[in-house]
Amino acid sequence: MSNLHQQVVDIVRERGLIHLPEPVVLASGQTSQDFVDGKAALSHGADLEVACRAVLEAVDGIVFDAVGGLTMGADHLAHGTAMLSGSEWFVVRKQPKGRGTDKLVEGATVGPGTRVLLVDDAVTSGGSIQKAHDAIVATGATVVAAVTLVDRGEVAAPYFREKSIPYATLVTYGDLGIEPVGGGLVSA
Numbered sequence: 536m537s538n539l540h541q542q543v544v545d546i547v548r549e550r551g552l553i554h555l556p557e558p559v560v561l562a563s564g565q566t567s568q569d570f571v572d573g574k575a576a577l578s579h580g581a582d583l584e585v586a587c588r589a590v591l592e593a594v595d596g597i598v599f600d601a602v603g604g605l606t607m608g609a610d611h612l613a614h615g616t617a618m619l620s621g622s623e624w625f626v627v628r629k630q631p632k633g634r635g636t637d638k639l640v641e642g643a644t645v646g647p648g649t650r651v652l653l654v655d656d657a658v659t660s661g662g663s664i665q666k667a668h669d670a671i672v673a674t675g676a677t678v679v680a681a682v683t684l685v686d687r688g689e690v691a692a693p694y695f696r697e698k699s700i701p702y703a704t705l706v707t708y709g710d711l712g713i714e715p716v717g718g719g720l721v722s723a
Contacts, residue, residue, distance in 0.1 A: 539589040544710045546585065547685060551576025552711055561716065563660035569713040573656025573684045577611055586684060586705065587615035590654060593703035594680045599652040601625050601643040601676075604667040612654040612684065613642075622652075627667045639670050647675035658683045658704070659716050661690040668698075688715045 551572045558566040577583040590612060603613040603625035610626055617624035623643030631639050645651060651671050655664045664681060671678055681695050686704035695702035708715045 537589075537592060539585060539592050540705060542585050543589045543684070543705045546582045547571065547573070547576045547706045548711060550578070550582065551685075552713070561659050563662060563716070565659055565716040567687075567714070567716050569711070571657050571685045571687065571711070571713075573608065574611060577656075577684070583611055583615045584619070587612060587619050589705050590616050590652075590682045591620055593682050593705065594652060594701070597652070597680045597701065599650045599679050601645050601649055602652040602654060603627065603640075603642060604653045604655045605629065605663040608656040608663055609654045609667065612656060612682075616652070616654060625651075627670045629666075640674060645671060645674050645676040649674075649676040650679045651676045653678055653681040654683065655681075656684045657687060658685070658691045659687045661688075661694055664691055665694060668700075685711070687713075 553570045555568050555570060558568050559570060560566055577586050599622055601623040602616045603609055604627060606626040606628055613624040625640055625642035625645055628639050628641060653664060653667050658664055668678055678700050680701040682703045683691060685706045687708050692702050
């Protein structure tokens with residue numbers, strides 16, 4: 536485990552992991568007593584910088600032009616990673632705004648020839664990062680890698696492996712000592 540990776544694990548444990556007395560419903564529809572708040576974990580600029588440097592370490596050697604994912608989970612990671620890498624950032628809306636340019640993808644113009652790094656703060660069922668992937672592919676851009684701050688199960692890795700897209704997670708459910716959700720495998 537690299538120093539950056541360990542720092543991110545520590546940040547998420549200390550600032551983003553909340554053990555609740557009763558299970559809550561997660562964005563995925565799954566329930567858990569362990570809530571991981573990636574936005575709170577990285578709300579300090581210095582912590583966000585550490586996480587974004589870890590994102591760049593995870594994709595070392597992979598060239599990308601733009602970084603982003605589904606809003607809101609990807610926004611802070613996209614902005615920070617774009618600043619550190621000199622790339623552009625974008626967000627994928629959950630649905631087009633319905634006015635103005637009515638775009639699904641905002642920020643950087645992505646399309647044919649654009650190499651994209653997808654990011655997300657937490658993956659449980661993989662729905663958000665998969666929706667972002669589909670939206671980016673629909674523009675004609677190429678997803679060259681995907682990185683998530685926290686992976687709560689074992690869903691995203693096989694999804695991206697099937698598409699031959701490198702996938703990395705900075706913090707796993709195992710790193711946090713919590714039960715997997717969203718299709719996670721319970722280790723013996």
